[in-house]
Amino acid sequence: MQNTWRGQRTGRWTALPRAVFVGALCLLSGACAHESRSIQQADQRVRYYSQKVTENPRSFAAHAQLASAYLGKARATHDPAFLARARAAAAESMDIQSNYLALKTMAAICGYSHRFAEAIDWANRAAAADPADPEMTSMRVEAYLGLGQRDNAVALLPVTIDDARDFHTAAAWGLVCSSEGRVDDAVAAYRRAGEFARAESAPAFEVWALVMASGAYIDAGRVEDGQPLLDAAAEIDPTDTLLRIHRAEVAEAQGRFGDALDAYASLLRESDDPAIHAAAWRVARAAGDEGIAAAHFAAAERGFKRVIDAGEVYTLEALAKLYVAAEVNLEAARDLAKRNLEFKRDASAMRAYEEAVAARR
């Protein structure tokens, strides 16, 4: 039977992976971006569940769903204000009564915002309510990895990658292997996750898995090995944002700076993502285009600071790295990286701090 979400016909709920869509403004051209599909979906969900809350003010489910809708909007728009709304809606839900969806949403909010210790607390509470949910397991794995607690992450998973029986478990194994630099194992895990996604007819998840597998290769400098995986993902959904980001990275790795900048510009027309601005700055600088580079740097810095000024912490590391790479504001970079370690202690965070300290010398 075709089940549809009222207002949007889907076979099942659709995922919003790595929602980098959105964008009211394109920084460089000054043109207004057309709303991306992800923003439209996010807006639709927020409107729908806001109405539900109005009609059912004592429904913990409606408030929890609104919280998840706001989280989706935060991811789509990169506006930290929606994280605050998500937290408020989840809290409202739990004020009515403790419930699984609210606990799970809080875990996701904290994970997304790099508050990994809090994420684990919420995720543990949620997991106690539904121990069999592999999504919760994967969230806990990711949070433990964010804290640099590899052993705790692995303890949640089956013994081997081959023992994974679902997408989330396989994907979690992929993250573990990636964090350890075990490239081939990471690729195998992500590909296994992709197979589960295909079996479940979940193309967005399959694309994510293929792109993550390619990313493992790209991170290891094996760009040519990653290319076929990106091609396979493109056959499923060439418009996927994460795919397009990785294609831009490949272009950059191959010295095709113009192609990389074009790709980033295209993404930025849809989304004012400071992380993409930072990547575009890097490419523009390598290409020797100082003017473009400066504009991207300013936009990246502005975007990262906006998040921090809102009381969030998930761009501390990114801004620190930006400053170190640009060899500016090195004292601030060290402070940012140091503060980041209060919330994030994986290899990336440790490295960012070490590099920031070294840069000041």
Add this chain to the structure above:
Amino acid sequence: MTNRIGRLLSLCAFAIGGVGMGAALAADHGDAPLLADAGRNDARLTDLFAFTRGENLVLAVCLDPAVPVDATEYTFSSDLKVSINIDNHSEVRFDNADDVATYGGTIVNPNRIRKDVSFKIRFDRLGRPHLRTSGLRRQCRDIRLFAGLRDDPFIRGPRLGRNVAAIVIELPLECVVDRHGSHGHNDPDNTLLIWATSDVPELDGPFQDMAGRALRSMFPENDAMNQLEPRRHSRELGVAPDVVIFNTDQPAAFPNGRELADDVVDLVGDPRILGNDAPFPTENDRPFLSDFPYLPTPHLPAGLSADPGFDRRMQPVRE
């Protein structure tokens, strides 16, 4: 070079936000992955019981397999619709030993199952239940309704110490069957076919979860049952309708009805359930009550007391 923000927390980015991909296929004691994916655990039916106490029929439906352990009350959502339905006209035969052992009997005309009696439970903006009925015999005047947090009565290892949302209805059996009919015992009129459904507005279809005989529709191969009326199960799925067959001339004992103390895990013996039933309980972890609502009081964190829930006698409001 890498896009760390892009790759880190990608899984968290997947989670929630209306995302799901069959996570509930791995879940126990609550099927309907569509509801789990939609974040509507509160609409997932976990159990249906049908038994008698004296001259009364007791129907109990349990929901929400993911009630957190720190919950001390249960507020039902005002957009949730729960129905308990009874077919009291269908002929059921008891001459096929396999069917009797598996389903409680053989429904002669499964394509003609219909809702002769319905109990529709809705909840207002404060979470208080309201009951509307149809098909009750005229002399029925007194129904007792409970809605609230209860210990999960499912006798199963992973459910030890867990609570569920429960709705319990008790009413004179004569409101549903003609106990003084001329046909005598094992009169088809005294055999009931019972099933429950749940519905939430954000998903299409008349309902998204259905509960009949225990340990059938919860398995992935039977998921289609959850969105089809029982009269369509035989014709469209080629399976016996997923209903509780309850010959009220006999005591309830699974699969004839379902008593609270029936250890259906052992009685059904499906290895998929037995395989992870540790520590393999044979009785419920909390005692069943001798009085309405019969389901045990909920587990609570130390020092906390439970909300008593909604418990009221009422005149049926007929549709």
